Amino acid sequence: MEDESLCGRLLAATPLLGDPNFRRTVVLIVEDSRTDGTLGVVLNRPTQVPLDEVLEPWTALVSGPPVVFRGGPISPNSALALALAQGSAEPVGWRSLAGSPLMSRLGLVDLGAPPELLAEGIASMRVFAGYAGWAAGQLQDEIDEGAWYVLPGNPADAFVTEPERLWQEVLRRQGGELALVATYPDDPVWN
Numbered sequence: 001m002e003d004e005s006l007c008g009r010l011l012a013a014t015p016l017l018g019d020p021n022f023r024r025t026v027v028l029i030v031e032d033s034r035t036d037g038t039l040g041v042v043l044n045r046p047t048q049v050p051l052d053e054v055l056e057p058w059t060a061l062v063s064g065p066p067v068v069f070r071g072g073p074i075s076p077n078s079a080l081a082l083a084l085a086q087g088s089a090e091p092v093g094w095r096s097l098a099g100s101p102l103m104s105r106l107g108l109v110d111l112g113a114p115p116e117l118l119a120e121g122i123a124s125m126r127v128f129a130g131y132a133g134w135a136a137g138q139l140q141d142e143i144d145e146g147a148w149y150v151l152p153g154n155p156a157d158a159f160v161t162e163p164e165r166l167w168q169e170v171l172r173r174q175g176g177e178l179a180l181v182a183t184y185p186d187d188p189v190w191n
């Protein structure tokens with residue numbers, strides 16, 4: 001796995017991960033470089049901030065819930081967006097994630113572009129405040145320590161209507177031992 005790009009893959013936090021920024025999160029890797037490090041967005045942390053309060057022109061294009069999501073602890077005052085492209089063309093202002101062919105229609109949106117340029121070309125969209133980032137080698141160290149499960153992604157994961165259930169759903173669909181981890185209680189004392 002160390003030589004393979006993680007772009008388009010999911011990181012599901014293991015119950016051992018104690019960092020409150022990532023507890024029970026599912027992170028989509030959007031960039032991965034041996035030299036520059038790794039960038040991802042937390043998919044399952046909606047905020048209470050309506051998108052129309054911060055990026056009103058994009059509101060009509062987002063998938064529900066129409067709020068800003070907390071993409072991670074780095075640069076929380078910046079925004080990035082993920083969108084699922086329709087058809088085979090690449091919409092203007094959209095860049096495909098490199099990596100898995102299954103994830104090739106999922107990409108990043110240039111929020112500086114006029115929304116109407118993308119309106120006909122995308123099927124789903126979500127906006128994230130901040131991102132998760134790791135220096136070169138840092139994420140692999142965390143994976144080796146047992147903090148993350150590295151899993152195949154599905155484009156629909158970025159746009160689920162019940163994001164608070166995504167961690168359990170992603171683990172359950174893996175089957176076997178990971179399906180059991182999905183039932184791990186919030187507090188092990190409850191076990």
